[in-house]
Each structure stands twice: as C-alpha cells, then as structure tokens.
Amino acid sequence: MSVFAHPEFDAHEIVAFHHDRDSGLKAIIAVHNTRLGQGLGGCRMFPYASDDDALTDVLRLSRGMTYKAALAGLKQGGGKSVIIGDPRTAKTPAMIEAMGRFVDKLGGQYVVAEDSGTNVDDIHRMADFTRHVGGLADEKATAAGRTGDPSPATALGVFYGLRAAVRHKLGRDDLRGLRVAIQGVGNVGFRLAGHLHAAGAELWVTDAYQPSIDRCVAAYGARPVAMSEIYGLDVDVFAPCALGAILHDRTIPLLQARVIAGAANNQLAEPRHDHVLLERGILYAPDYVINAGGIIDIYYEGEHYDWATVDAHLQQIGGTLTRIFERSDSEHRPTGGLADRMAEEIFKS
Template identity: 45%
Template sequence: MMTPIHADGFEQVALCHDEETGLRSVVVIHDTTLGPALGGVRMHTYPDEDAAVADGMRLAEAMTLKAAAAGLGLGGGWSIMIGDPARHRNEGPLRAHGRALAAFEGRFIPVNDIGTTQADIKVIGRETSPVCAAGDPSPLTALGVLEGIRACLRASGGDGDLAGVRVCVQGVGNVGSALADLLAAEAAELIVADTDPRRADAVAARHGARVVAPEVAPAVACDVLAPCGLGSVVTDETLPLLDCRIIAGGANNVLATPAHAAMLQARGILYAPDFCVNAGGLIFLEEQLLGHDSAHAEARVRQVGVRVAEVIDRSRRMGVSTADAATELARARLRP
C-alpha cells in the first residue's frame, strides 16, 4: 500500500507499507529537472515515520543540489527502509521495496547507502529497473573529499600539501575508511572515531591513527574535521566546541540547520558544503550509467576540488556563506 504525502517543493513523497513482509518505507523524489532522481536506499531505525520522512526529504533535496552543483544530468531523490539492518535486511523486505520503487516507472534510480549493500540493490533490482549496483562509489566519494580538503587548505593560505595536516575522520565506514587510507598515503596526521569501536580500531591499527570517542570528535583539536557518518554534526550544542579550521567530509546534511553555515563563517571555520565536497560518488555513478571507464571517472571526480575552490571564491566575492554560494550555483542550473 502506498500513501502519498503532499510536500511543497517536492515532486513526490510516499509512505509504503507491505503487509506480507512488514516493510515500512519512504520514497522521496525531490526534483527531476535535470534527469531521473538517483538516490540512496537507507535502512535505519527511526522513532516514528515522521522522522523517517523528514530525513528522506532532507537527503533527497541535498541530492538534487549535489547533482546540479556537480553539473550532472541527474535529479535528486532518496528512499528509506525503516528498520534495523541486523534484523530486517533480508530478501522479502528488499524485494517489497523494489516493488514500491517500480511504481515510480524509472524516475528513481536506487543505490546503496547506510544500512544497505550493493548486493541488496541487486535484490531490489529483481523488482525494479534501472538500479545502480555496478561498483562501490565509496572510494570515489573519498577521493573527491580529499581533493576538496586540498582546495580548502589552499584557500586558507596553504599549498594543498596534506603532510602533517591533522585530520579527524568522524565515521570510518566505507567512505571514511577510504578517506583515511588516502590521507595516510599523503602523510596526514590521523584521528578517527566511529560508533563501532572495531572499525575505528582497524583503521587506527592500519595507519597508526589516534582513536577518540565519536561523541567527542567534533571537539577534537585538528586542522580538518571530516564528518563521514550520519549528518547533523554541526548543531547549536557542538558549534561552540569545534576546534578545527576546516570542515569537509563525506557525510550528508552536516549542518543541523542552514543557519549554521553563517555561524561557522563568523567563527572563522571554512566549511566545504557537503553536497559539493562529497559529490565524487554521484559523479562515479553517473559515469557508470554512461558506460565510461574508471580513468574517465577518476578524472572527473578530481574536479571536485576545482568546484569547491569556485564555491569558496564565490562566497568571498559575494559576502555570503559557502553554503549559500553553493546552493545558488546549483539552483542556477535548475532554473528554466
């Protein structure tokens, strides 16, 4: 059963229920002006359906901006399977979610996200088409973040050299661990945090990094805070505790509210807007859909740094936050 939800500024929002499997899911299509909506399939526990809908809407809108800012021919969407991946991620609910997505007739292209895998997307693909499960985008997301960090260092008066730069990677799942590998190869000084201590310890053992508890990561003294887990890292509570000069990471919705961008600027913290700096994975996925090879994809992803530098320059020239500058850049492509 699918229940439509009206939401101003969104093309389609729906709650989906499947009695046979117990699936409860949310599908959001924000904007398809530039092409079909590509979006994650996130499996996560939420206090209620309203919270899941709100998260899906935030993520879908961010995906629209990310695709537009990166110059891609894709729109923005997101979907959420409400549940615990450890208990509910099995064939029945996945196929039921695929049937729900099939009702959107190709306007939504799913890709794995937090709580799902590429294998899960292939199961979903038994019920809907197209799906995007041709390769793990995480390494390319991490590469784009690396180039974005380099652009921020240059904008802060450096030469982009990461040797000795202290970076706190908050969340070392697929993207965060790949970013840690790239940073270690550039001789950065690493601090890592994760809600799963085993993941943090594994990355630390590999690179000699220091491990801190995830709840204290925003307050760690570092040059760069790189959020690579869940969003809402910068909040009213964490903002006064921040002890970094740059924020640039792979997470979506790093700011709890848009107003926090100006607050960071007032504190002298350079923020690389998440939908610009973490666009590498989305670029890679479009490259896969277009049938291009890995070398072509990598070359495009490395341009993330160029786009971040453009946003920073635009922010300074216009006297607005980097988030506002990036948003205007994206919305200009969406205008008829």
Template identity: 45%
Template structure:
C-alpha cells in the same frame, strides 16, 4: 506521520511516496525533490527510526541534497532518496527487498536507486531483479564503471580536503596537517587511508570504537572516543557519519579551521552555515565534496540505459572536477562575504530551475 507538506524540510518536492507492503513488512518513503535535469537519483537508506517522522525528515532533506549534488556535479540527473524504515532488529529479507524493487519500478523510471547507509551491493543486485532503475551493481568487467560507490565518494572527499587545505591554510600538501575523521566506515575509512598515504596526522573516531581503533593501528593514527572528536583541536574536521551534527552548541565548541567531510546534511539547520562562517571556519558544502559516489552510480546507470560502455577512468575524470567546483564556491564566498553553503545553494537552485 504528519502531512509531509507541513514539515519544515519539505521544499516543494515533486513526489513523496509512502510504501507499505504488509506481506514483507516493508515500510519505506521515496522522496523526489526535482526531476528538472533528469530522473531523480539517490541511494536507499536502511535505518531504524524510533520515530518515523525522523525517517520522513531524512528522506526530504536527503532528496533535496541529491538534487543539488547531481546538479553541481554536472550530471543529467535529478534528486531523489529512499528510506526503508527498518524494525529495531533491522530485519532485512529477500521479500522486503523484492517489495522495495517493485515500488521503485512502480515509479516508472522517475527514481533511480543505489546503495546508502545499511544497504549493500548485494542488496542492490536483489532489487535489480525487480526493476532496471537501479545502480551500484557489480562492474561488468575490469575497468568498467560500477560497484560499491563508497570508494569513489572517499576519493572526492580526499581531493576536496586537499583543496580546502590549500584555500584556508595555504598549504599544497596535507603532510603533517592534523585531520580529525569522524566515522571510519567505507567512506571515512577510505578517506583516512588516502590521507595517511600523504602523511597527514590523523585522529579517528567511530561509534564502533573497535573499528576506529583497528584503523588507527593500521595507519599509525590515534583513536579517540566518539564524543571527543567534535571538540578536538585540529586543522580539519572531516565528518563522515550521519548528518545534522553542526548546530549552535557544537559549532561553538569546534576547534578547527576547516570542516570538510562526506556526511550528508551536516548543518542541522540552514542558518548554521552562517554560524560557521562567522567563526571563520571554512566549510565544504557536503553535497559538493561527497559527489564521487553519485558520479560513479550515474555514470554506470546512464551507460547501461543507453547501451554504451563507461570506464572507471570517466568516473575519475568527473570526480577531478570536485576541487575546482569547491574553489569556485569559496572564491565567490570570499568576494561577496556570503557563507559557502549559501553560495552553493544558489548555484544549485539556478541549475535546477528554482533560482
């Protein structure tokens, strides 16, 4: 692995911690981008990377995104992310999770972890046996904050899509609006179900074609092959799978008015936001629209840390601010002729003391 500070995605990160535990087979990267507002908070991704450099790239990009996400959500948390470099068989053992928990504990509270791709609520419970700096744990009681953050991420994205439809299409409802949803897992599936209740016309795709087909049948939607969704004529494209999907080639083939989804780091490179903007496609900055999950996780963690109770209602109140923040970004973009992603980045950088 090359020196992390020479990577194009290194952004003056405070800590890049490489963890190796031979007994358990753990190889992980924990990146802290900023702790200006509080401990770096962000989930742990468990993924097989044929080239470990891609894992480093993910850790750097995702941790920076978490700094911006937490700041824009008004949370007293910094930005961090962990990536566990899984083997090809994606072997996950109690010993590996314990070693990872020890690594988090070794950072002394500077990093707070939770679920991300490949990591479950049960995995976080296992990690919590080795460190208190963990969230996304089962809710302690009915109506309490806690548990899988995925459904809360979906709620924020759903509300953000409705805001985008109002701003770009001038419609107060998604009834009959054609929305193409890429990814039908916990988040994408949740978004699709919420949109279906409002009468949206849905087309779904997933690398697991059977999962997309099953959800399409449940919702009365249409399923297409994974390689078709990005070029499908639609009103809204909602990417809810992995990131870096928007580059020169893919943007040129888009046939949509809006891109609004929960995938992290959708822009392959920073300048691709302008490419979208120049095409007249409204973009919802991903770290703003997908903040529902971290809002849930942070609310849970801060309440437990401070010995107070926090309810789901508080989480929903914070998530309700997502459309307002997006509208602020789009309005400034309209006024200044600046792409929304640039407007959002500048706002976030001011908040974390890097403006």
C-alpha cells in the same frame, strides 16, 4: 502533520510511503526535482526513532541530491529512499525484494542505488524486481575497474575537495602532518582515512561501531577518540562522515578545526549554522558538493565505463569548491548558501 506542511518539504514532486505486510518493510521514497533528469539517489536503512525522523531525513536527502547533481554537472535529478529498521538485525531478503517492487511502482521516476545500511548485493536483489537501479557493475564495467560500490569514488572526491579546502584556507598543498579528525569510519570514512594516511596526514577517528574504529587504527595508525570528544580536538580539519545534522549550537562552539570537509549529508542542523561557521572563521565545504563522487561514478556506469574519465570528473569537485570559497571571501557570504544559489541557477533555469 501534513507532508506539505513539513518544514523540510521543498516542492518535492513525489513523496511515497509503503508498508509491505509480509516482509515488514516500512519505507519512504522522495523525489525532489527531475528538471535535469530522473531522480537518482541511494536507499538508506536506519533504525529511525520515529516515522517523522525518517520523513525528515528522506526529504532533506532527496533535496540534497538535486543540488548535488546540478553542481556536479550531471543530467540527473534528485531522489532518495529510506527503510525504517536496523540493517544489522532487521534486514531480510524479502524486505529488499519488497523494496525493489516499491521502486518499480514509480515507473522510473526514481532510480535506486546503495547507501548507508544497504549494499551492492541488496541493489542486485532489487534489480530482480525493477530495472530502475543504479550502481550495478556488469562484466565489462568490472573489467574496467568498477565494482558497483560508489564508496571509493565518494571517498576520493571528498579527498580532492578536502585538499582544495586546505589549500584555500591554510595555504598548503602538502598534507604531510595535517591533523584530521574523522567522525564515522564506515565505507567512505575508512577510505578517506586511507587517502589521507597515504598523503601523510595524522588521523583521529571515532564511530558508533567499535570494529570500524579498530580497523582504522590497525590499518592507518589512527588515534581513537570517544564520539563526544571528536568536536573539540586541536586539529586542522574536521571531517564528518557519518549521519547529518551534527553542526549545531552545541557542537560548533567546540570546534578548533579551521576547515570542515567531510562526506556526511546535511551536516548543518539548520541553514543559519552556515552563517555561524562563517562568523567563526571556519571554512565549510558544502556537503553535497564535496560528496558528489558516488553519483558521478554511477552516472558513468555501463559498458563504456572508464576510470580515467570518472577520476577527471571527481577532480573537478575541488575546482567547484574553490569557486565557492572565492565567492564567499569576496562577498562575505556563507559557502552553503552560495552553493545553493549556484545549483538553483542550473536546475531552475
């Protein structure tokens, strides 16, 4: 299939493929739109079942970054990259170095940061081969509270957004006793669980990686459940914090939660599922709006990094979501579609 005919191709400016024979690197970089600035986005490493699955993911993720940056109020474009392979067994220093050289070939049209399957150390290694990196902390930024890992900011932004969704749908500001099911408790999901636990919420968690579940149970008294059971729990909020395309015709009918608010990208399997959730009376916090904390954190990196400024910007996520929710109520239109239109008014104007 031609890239241009791919169902997820959306006038992307760049789609680049790379194979490094020596390291075994197989990677794709996609830059969706640079109208507002350079295409910034993380590098995901995942054992995709096929090359087409990897292409689908990078096209969807890069598009989401454009919309995310626009609604987060950032002068930033949307990009993303994927490495095909299992990060726990296949990742090597040589492969990461080759990825850095691949990024550099685009001459700054794409800025790479960490994502699922990569980490800050990987981005530092890439930085030896390209200056087009984001999410690094120098000594001054570290002293100001920045680690280079965007996960804490992402999780906190999701917490602020979840709180706004609960306020709008359930009419409550106090999260004590709120029942939340978290799907995926890796770097972001675990931190979100921490914020919710501190606020008094009750937690149910699942993950494909058992040690992540065990850590959450030990730290926050969360209740572990099987991956197949997470959708049907009698809870107030369902928080997807793993991979995307998990809201579809088989899972949506199982949901008892009245709010969906989580960190995962591309949660809807198809755009029409936005309308399905609306008709079921489930409030959906559009993923690229609620999970914008990481890109906001990276945007402010540098020697003048100030956590108070970042936190104030993160809190705006709740306000943006509230405006979307209110428009959805008044127009009886799905929240995801409304968010898209609001973002397009910014980066297409």
